[in-house]
Amino acid sequence: MIAFENVTKIYNVKGVKKVILDDASYRFADKKNVALMGHNGAGKSTMMRMVAGIELPTSGRVRRTEKVSWPMGFARGFNGLMTGVENVRFVSRVYGCHTESVLEQVQEFAELGKSLALPIQTYSSGMKARLAFGLSLAISFECYLIDEITAVGDRRFKKKSEQALKDKIKNARVVMISHSEKTIKDYCDCGVFAYGSKLYHYDDVNELLKDYRKFC
Amino acid sequence: MFYSIWLQIRVIAALTLRETRMTFGTSHSGYFWAVFQPIFSVSFLMTLFYLIGRQSPFGTSLALFFATAVLTLEFYNKLSVSLMRAFTTNKSLLSYPMIKEPDTLFARLSLIACTFIVINVIFYSGLLVVGLGQLPAHPERLIYAFLTTCLLGFGVGSINAILYQKNQAWQHIEKIFARPLFFLSGVFYIPSTMPPEAIAVLKWNPLLHVVEWTREGFYSNYRSDVLNIAYPLGLGAALVIIAMFAERITRKQRV
Secondary structure: OEEEEEEEEEEEEOOEEEEEEEEEEEEEOOOOOEEEEOOOOOOHHHHHHHHHOOOOOOEEEEEEOOOEOOOOOOOOOOOOOOEHHHHHHHHHHHOOOOHHHHHHHHHHHHOOHHHHHOEHHHOOHHHHHHHHHHHHHHOOOOEEEEEOHHHOOOHHHHHHHHHHHHHHHOOOEEEEEOOOHHHHHHHOOEEEEEEOOEEEEEOOHHHHHHHHHHHO | OHHHHHHHHHHHHHHHHHHHHHHHOOOOHHHHHHHHHHHHHHHHHHHHHHHHOOOOOOOOOHHHHHHHHHHHHHHHHHHHHHHHOHHHHOHHHHHOOOOOHHHHHHHHHHHHHHHHHHHHHHHHHHHHHOOOOOOOOOHHHHHHHHHHHHHHHHHHHHHHHHHHHHOOOHHHHHHHHHOOHHHHOOOOOOHHHOOHHHHHHHOOOHHHHHHHHHHHHHOOOOOOOOOOOHHHHHHHHHHHHHHHHHHHHHHHHHO
């Protein structure tokens, strides 16, 4: 279960106050693939970070009983001075996975070859993204958070990632941010629309897309 | 309940391994330097005093008398300074939801404590080998004193971490307080032999008590009039509690 309970999130940067969520309660439908939509700057990524547990709400609670991934394609948690292997080992230890089998899967999926033994700071952003994506697939999450899936990798890798993700979804679910109607239709069963610091639920993705077109 | 304790242990263990890797670098010589750098610097200091021809204030070995104070101070300083940067250098780790800021503090504490156990064992055995040391008369007191230093260093270090993240200028202010400790902790003298006016001031330094405790552990006939076990223990515990509360209260402002 993932649920927002009376969540308020306010950013106060340099005197500019920005209300992302105002006393919003929302329960992400269990075992369903949920689309998260809204206009640019509505706070979709912030909400995703709150779901992931990276960011705390200003007030209210985020309840989470599933094993939720970090937002995919996100490589900020890596330490640049440590090698790919060391970073992978660290993350799998923290998540309580079997270190070597995770490492094996990452090696196979990310196709980084010998670079895996080099410090992350020598990686290109594409390589980092591959590693992060491979790692999040290797650690079996119950819920994958995907922020604009299309951003990762070259064409061949993109295809491979798509296939791998579709395989994963058979046993897990996604919460997805995307501006692409096709991607949303491809992956999601229901959706939530972020508008004016509130959240609106849609059982039907087509209804969501209709409103999305109207307001954004 | 058991699961969350297990999770906590797992996270701290993973972080400790990572800290080890970060502080010592990739090479195995990194471990060597981490242990021997303090040993060499203390030895160098002692050699200087031997050359000057200083007599030991207590017992026959000047080296042992110094070591009881200097190693304790080094341990405390290391804790208070490296914990100070625990939040700022580990910010990226908070992207993993099960890692909370205090875990980074605990990880640093366990790494530094382990390092200093090794340093202490090597140093005191080394003194014994070259004939400047002796076996401790009350080994258990050494352990108590070591643990109390952990408590004090952890408490001060954690508060440093919170203040440092609020305002980086804290690192300079902290130094002002930390510098005189070398002179106030009985490195060169027996505190009990100081004039009462001096003792009245010195006894407020918790590290002086820990140093005295260590000496009572080593020498069978060292009697300290200053030592009051309750003071460093109580202060250490209070600091840790304050630090943990302050951390929790300020967590939202920090992210």
